[in-house]
Amino acid sequence: MIGSRTPGGVPRPGVYAGSVNTSPTTAPADRVAADGQQALADLTAAATALEAAQQPSWPDTAALGEVVETLGSYPPLVFAGECDILTGRMADAAVGKAFVLQGGDCAETFASATADNIRDRVKTILQMAAVLTYGASVPVVKIGRMAGQYAKPRSSTVETREGVTLPAYRGDMVNDFAFHETARVPDPQRLVRGYHASSATLNLVRAFTTGGFADLRHVHDWNRGFIANSANSRYEKMAHDIDKAMRFMDACGADFDAMRTVEFYAAHEALLLDYERPLTRIDSRTGHLYDTSGHFVWVGERTRQLDGAHVDFVSRISNPIGVKLGPKADIDEVLRLIDKVDPERTPGRLTFITRMGAGTIREALPGIVDKVTASGATVTWICDPMHGNTFEAASGFKTRDFEDIIEEVRGFFEVHRSLGTVPGGIHVELTGNDVTECLGGAEKIIDSDLGKNYESLCDPRLNHQQSLELAFLVAEMLGQA
Ligand SMILES: O=C[C@H](O)[C@H](O)COP(=O)(O)O
Numbered sequence: 001m002i003g004s005r006t007p008g009g010v011p012r013p014g015v016y017a018g019s020v021n022t023s024p025t026t027a028p029a030d031r032v033a034a035d036g037q038q039a040l041a042d043l044t045a046a047a048t049a050l051e052a053a054q055q056p057s058w059p060d061t062a063a064l065g066e067v068v069e070t071l072g073s074y075p076p077l078v079f080a081g082e083c084d085i086l087t088g089r090m091a092d093a094a095v096g097k098a099f100v101l102q103g104g105d106c107a108e109t110f111a112s113a114t115a116d117n118i119r120d121r122v123k124t125i126l127q128m129a130a131v132l133t134y135g136a137s138v139p140v141v142k143i144g145r146m147a148g149q150y151a152k153p154r155s156s157t158v159e160t161r162e163g164v165t166l167p168a169y170r171g172d173m174v175n176d177f178a179f180h181e182t183a184r185v186p187d188p189q190r191l192v193r194g195y196h197a198s199s200a201t202l203n204l205v206r207a208f209t210t211g212g213f214a215d216l217r218h219v220h221d222w223n224r225g226f227i228a229n230s231a232n233s234r235y236e237k238m239a240h241d242i243d244k245a246m247r248f249m250d251a252c253g254a255d256f257d258a259m260r261t262v263e264f265y266a267a268h269e270a271l272l273l274d275y276e277r278p279l280t281r282i283d284s285r286t287g288h289l290y291d292t293s294g295h296f297v298w299v300g301e302r303t304r305q306l307d308g309a310h311v312d313f314v315s316r317i318s319n320p321i322g323v324k325l326g327p328k329a330d331i332d333e334v335l336r337l338i339d340k341v342d343p344e345r346t347p348g349r350l351t352f353i354t355r356m357g358a359g360t361i362r363e364a365l366p367g368i369v370d371k372v373t374a375s376g377a378t379v380t381w382i383c384d385p386m387h388g389n390t391f392e393a394a395s396g397f398k399t400r401d402f403e404d405i406i407e408e409v410r411g412f413f414e415v416h417r418s419l420g421t422v423p424g425g426i427h428v429e430l431t432g433n434d435v436t437e438c439l440g441g442a443e444k445i446i447d448s449d450l451g452k453n454y455e456s457l458c459d460p461r462l463n464h465q466q467s468l469e470l471a472f473l474v475a476e477m478l479g480q481a
Pocket residue numbers: 106152153154155156387458459
């Protein structure tokens with residue numbers, strides 16, 4: 001947890017928040033430590049025995065070994081107790097008592113880990129969260145795809161440009177985007193840079209979200225600025241309603257000073273096991289393992305093999321876990337994933353992030369949700385309306401159409417409402433910057449605009465304006481419950 005309050009503003013008594021000396025367990029400390037050491041040894045042994053998809057071919061294994069040791073000696077980036085609180089929040093979202101907003105870059109880069117970029121991404125997420133809170137009438141769990149989202153799975157291991165073929169770019173934590181042979185060689189030192197960039201990012205995010213920047217009154221003023229733009233008049237009615245609600249709260253004597261800080265969590269895809277494993281640590285309270293590289297980690301569509309190293313890895317850690325499900329997800333496989341990752345059926349432990357595609361979600365999702373519900377498992381359902389809607393524009397840019405993104409979210413709500421299950425949140429690739437990567441939105445970005453400010457090194461993100469539009473539209477959907 002970053003910040004001092006729960007989404008509902010009520011501190012949770014008795015929840016361990018990170019002190020290594022506080023122990024809620026009655027088990028003797030030496031037994032807890034021994035259990036933890038054993039769990040860590042098992043995790044490491046499984047790591048070498050199982051196949052891990054989408055890993056770089058590090059050319060220098062000795063250098064990799066040194067890096068793994070270095071990472072293992074570094075402090076954790078998050079605390080186990082924070083992860084547990086987030087599990088509780090995800091459990092709330094599973095039953096409609098909270099709504100999750102996960103957002104951030106497709107691929108963070110070292111160069112873009114600047115104060116301004118981080119501030120603008122946090123600001124965008126806070127603005128969206130304020131609108132969604134109004135629409136949902138429940139707390140919004142704010143999670144950045146930040147501070148660790150430096151590695152990418154790729155469709156192809158190589159990239160060809162003008163007849164030259166090189167290894168694909170796999171994220172700044174692996175290789176360099178520049179299209180040169182040396183730049184594309186995986187360099188394990190990048191794992192260390194990734195740790196430091198994540199640490200600096202998280203530090204600033206913690207400062208922003210606890211230091212006054214996240215004050216609801218500021219966030220509300222920023223949203224007023226959004227509405228002042230005539231392109232956004234479609235959202236005026238809801239913005240006016242939010243304004244009235246704020247004035248009502250004020251008149252009732254609401255303590256706005258108490259709303260100056262927010263909880264904010266960090267998430268990324270647990271892709272590079274050479275990064276995630278050394279950051280996996282024993283929780284001294286329980287002997288359980290936590291991946292301390294982020295609060296919430298997920299397994300991607302390309303790495304969720306039941307017998308693969310990624311699913312094994314997340315099954316051994318106690319963080320809240322996400323698993324992406326694409327349109328071809330097999331229902332038996334999905335049920336076995338639950339057995340592996342959430343054998344005890346702990347609410348909040350497992351989130352399925354569905355990314356079906358706007359044209360497919362209404363056919364592909366109901367069968368899966370139905371069977372999962374029938375199995376008795378409580379999972380949190382989140383919609384990623386980005387990854388099933390990517391295509392190459394005539395100009396050659398990888399893009400997504402804002403209309404498709406909205407349509408997938410609409411389908412997600414429809415499916416869950418018709419089944420009586422809970423649409424628990426959204427997962428989006430976004431930036432606070434004024435980029436031109438996705439088509440459409442009120443600014444009506446068209447193919448010929450994409451080249452004007454296309455910055456992403458991987459997938460196209462919603463820009464600040466499109467992100468807020470999405471929030472208003474999803475708030476409308478939430479309000480129609
Ligand atoms: O972010 C997700 C994947 O890494 C990305 O969509 C893969 O893109 P590619 O198909 O260009 O490799």
